[in-house]
Amino acid sequence: WVKATGVWGGGLGVTREMRKKNLIWVMSKLQVVVDCYPICDDVIQIDTWKGAYGKIGLCSNWTFCDRKSGETLLRASCVWLLMNKDTRRLSKFSDEVRDELEKQFRDTTPPTTRKWLTQDGSIVEYVRNGLTPRWSDLDTNQHVNHPKYIGWILESVPYSILENYELMSMTLEYYRECTMENVLQSRTYVMGTDNGKLDCYDQVDCEHMLQLEIGGGVIMKGWTTWRSRNGNRPGLDRS
Known part of the structure; x- marks a missing residue:
């Protein structure tokens, strides 16, 4: 462009x-x-x-x-x-x-900003430690590429969500750079579950955080919404 x-x-x-x-x-x-x-x-x-x-x-x-x-x-x-x-x-x-x-700009609506919710007892936390970038994960500006960040988020998403739901929406906010020397921790907070049960919902909402394993500095925060693979939705039977 x-x-x-x-x-x-x-x-x-x-x-x-x-x-x-x-x-x-x-x-x-x-x-x-x-x-x-x-x-x-x-x-x-x-x-x-x-x-x-x-x-x-x-x-x-x-x-x-x-x-x-x-x-x-x-x-x-x-x-x-x-x-x-x-x-x-x-x-x-x-x-x-x-x-x-x-002169090339068009009027556009900025991305919606979401707020980090207050944690409460109905939220179940999942953690994955020891995540590190490789040389092949960096672009020419020495930044970790964006697919890698998304992959790190998915590392802490419970398998029951990955197996039974598909990703419907994602919002990511970047707070600081990630370098080759960093070791990260991926955290996923599954919102409003029934004692961790996930197979009875049409939709599941998650909050995500990537942070430094030592010191806890936040690299990125994110939000995802997942819809059931078995639910009725537009385009499901597009064959």
Whole structure:
């Protein structure tokens, strides 16, 4: 997209002004909602566009549709902020960088912000320790790639959810960088269960946290909603 608009400066969507200021993009929030999963041999159309996210960054948006029927399969949006590549500190979304991109922006609704709920006795906690990134998990900016974060979240999701439910929506918020030296702990809090029983619900909500195993610093928080694989939903019998 950035290359097509003529502002490409090299390296993961870095514009010319960003390159002069040694700035890179970092993802702050990601939200994905799956209305219906595609099946084998479906032809998928992907639409994407950008918009300003206040005065601090930009918002990327996507819709995945079935090309034949026009049915929406997935909607996603994320927030990107600027960071200095050397100091690793967030940077202002300067007028010079904004001017390069603004003519390509479309009006868009920012991703919904969810709140971390107060823990109570009905929440069951699951923990997975000893998670570490490998060299192959890093991108060119030495960041852990986003599929790896999602994989770490799933490490602490109970098997009964993975087996009987499918992922319906996910919201992730990133708090700090993860480096090769970090050892992480994945925590999943299953909300409102009946003494941990999960096979009697049409929908299950979870909160997630990735944190440093030593010191407990929060790397990422997340929220997921899972729907029963046996429940009735649009597109279930798309064969």
